């Protein structure tokens with residue numbers, strides 16, 4: 033009887049491990065304590081980066097000052113976003129993490145985009161912002177965030193944020209991949225596509241915006257953060 037309980041326990045644990053692995057698979061597991069990115073000219077291409085020679089690893093590999101300063105917000109969106117991955121911050125290699133900083137001027141926004149390989153946990157350092165994401169049923173989940181508030185964007189879903197206050201806002205976030213990737217709907221539309229399908233799509237979107245935007249409920253517009 034005792035053995036039966038034990039086997040059941042082991043079976044449950046096995047199921048749990050397999051399920052969490054399948055559902056929440058992030059980056060692959062680390063096989064070393066530490067493996068900072070070898071930033072020398074890469075000649076072998078693998079899934080990730082080669083480790084530095086252990087003899088050359090120092091504490092500096094695990095520190096980055098790249099997020100000390102806000103980026104340039106003198107652009108159409110009045111915002112800047114800086115993501116540091118294992119390519120820029122060697123210590124992140126094989127840890128399944130990256131970090132970012134977003135600066136928003138008082139009228140600034142980050143247009144809808146998605147990270148195909150990571151969920152993102154954001155933390156409002158200063159200011160008042162609205163953050164949200166859209167799920168695959170087109171339902172919008174958004175909240176107003178004060179300083180110190182945290183919001184999470186699930187992996188792969190389109191998300192956005194904009195400044196809802198009167199001052200500049202700064203957001204820091206952590207993503208659970210050393211290379212989260214970034215897919216931006218606006219960026220992908222402005223790419224130099226030659227395909228007929230993309231031209232047709234653009235024409236349809238432009239005619240939609242000139243004909244229908246006047247009729248669209250402004251609340252929806254606000255909810256989408258556009």
Ligand SMILES: *[C@@H]1O[C@H](CO)[C@@H](O)[C@H](O)[C@H]1NC(C)=O
Nearest residue numbers: 071072084085086087088089
């Ligand atoms: C790494 O350290 C070895 C000695 O331990 C040295 O010969 C080599 O030049 C170093 N490589 C780099 C990239 O600093």
Ligand SMILES: *[C@@H]1O[C@H](CO)[C@@H](O)[C@H](O)[C@H]1NC(C)=O
Nearest residue numbers: 102105106136137138199200
């Ligand atoms: C907001 O940020 C912009 C750009 O960095 C800067 O020029 C401006 O002075 C800032 N405003 C405030 C109130 O700090």
